Amino acid sequence: MTLVAEHIEGDTRDRILEVAERLFRQIGYQKTTVGDIAKELRMSPANVYRFFESKKAIHQAVAQSLMGEVELEAQRIVAKPGPVKERFRELLTTVHRMNTERYVGDSKLHEMVEIAMEEDWEVCVAHIHRVTEAIGAVIAQGVASGDFEAPDLPLAALCTCTAMIRFFHPQMIAQADNKPGPTIDQMIDFVIAGLSPRH
Amino acid sequence: MTLVAEHIEGDTRDRILEVAERLFRQIGYQKTTVGDIAKELRMSPANVYRFFESKKAIHQAVAQSLMGEVELEAQRIVAKPGPVKERFRELLTTVHRMNTERYVGDSKLHEMVEIAMEEDWEVCVAHIHRVTEAIGAVIAQGVASGDFEAPDLPLAALCTCTAMIRFFHPQMIAQADNKPGPTIDQMIDFVIAGLSPRH
Incomplete structure (x- = not known):
């Protein structure tokens, strides 16, 4: 394949994802068919299947891209x-x-996330892993600057992420509205206290 | 009503709840009817309705009793x-x-809890409140003994409860199996660190 052809292929893949995400948002994941996506792009469903083997694969790629932005x-x-x-x-x-x-x-996106958590659990785990790594990186900087104390860095990052589930997890965020609890700033203060050096 | 009659009334109420809980466990909440409960107790559905105005009221009382044990x-x-x-x-x-x-x-009980969280949210909130109060009481003891430092006691209890959601919340417990995370002991260490005096 030439470079130009590769470029066009990549471009088509991106356009499929763009349209898929828009349709998932507009009419919901369950109701969107591969045919709908193809029609919007004025291509055949067969052509969509050249890029994604199933609607689930499209869903997975859209979920990955949404999580990738975070x-x-x-x-x-x-x-x-x-x-x-x-x-x-x-x-x-x-x-x-x-x-x-x-x-x-x-x-509508919430529906997509529910499905991602049931069907593409690996995608979610990989995302949680990368967010936890970013948190670990800042904790490491804090250890270096003397702001934090964390003998086991990966564990400190995991515990921070776990302590924040109410504010990170889509289902918990949705439920938190009518549930007693601290504000996010109060919760972050609590986590920071746990990471602060004690001497 | 005489004392004896009151006693029998209370007794009947308890027996209804006992049978309801057993049926909910055995065949599930959705599939259990008030008729099923009455039949097990060899009484008329009308008699069950004398004690509980609806199946939902029975559900609520069963949920309350399960949470009450905790x-x-x-x-x-x-x-x-x-x-x-x-x-x-x-x-x-x-x-x-x-x-x-x-x-x-x-x-089957999990199904019941899902419904409780959707329909009897007040029952769940009251339960979370009482568990948080118990946590607050132990933190207060820790402040008195010098083990803990918590300038705002109710807030410390709320943050502790929130930090433990992964281990407390039925939906999170169910998901935690295949999710990266700390052990409960590691998480408790992290929370204790947040509550420990720093000087």
Whole structure:
């Protein structure tokens, strides 16, 4: 395949995902067919199947791209300069905000997430892993600067992520509205206390 | 009503709940009818309705009694003697263990809990509130003994409860099996670190 042809192939794949995401948002994942996606793109369903073997594969790629945006933003916060505790708070707040926008405000996308959690669990696990790594990276910076104490860095990142489930997990965010609980800032203070050096 | 009659009334109510819980466990909440419950008790459905206005009211009372057992055990740990941190760990572990037994090991009961969380949300909120209070009581003991530091006691209890969602919440317990995360002991260590005095 020439470079030009490869470029066009990649382009078609992206266009399929773009249209799929739009249709999933508009009419819901269950109701969208591969035929609908093909029709919007003025191509045959067979051509869509050249790129994705099933609707599930399209779903998986859309989910990955939505989660990828959160991961990218997390990595940006890891890499940028500034006081560690501020960026730690920004990171946790950003994951919460992006997940809320994506999966709770938008009920059609929420349906997609429910399915992702049931069917593409591996995709979710990989995402959780990458968010946890970003959190671990900021904790490591905090250990270096003396802001944090974490003898077991990966464990500290896992515990932080677990402590934040109410604010990270789409189902928990959806339920949190009518449930007693701390604000996200109070919860981050609690986590920071757990990571602070005691001497 | 005489005392004897009152006693019999209370007794009938308990027997209805006992049979209802057994049927909910055996054949599931959705499939159990008020007629089934009445038949088991050799009484008329009308008699069951004298005690509970609807199947939903029976469900609510069964859920309350299941949750009440956890609350009772929590209060027992609050009241018993022994080092605070040990009892704090025992309390969190006990809530996790009892919720796991009740709502995850038993898929029929899990169905009941899902419904409780959708329909009888007030019952769940009251339960969470009482468990959080028990946690707050042990934290208060820890503050008194110098084991813990918690300028805002109700907030410390809320944050502890929130940090433990993965191990307390029936849906999260069910999902945790195939999800990366800390063990409950590691998580409790993390929470204890957050509550420990720093100086």
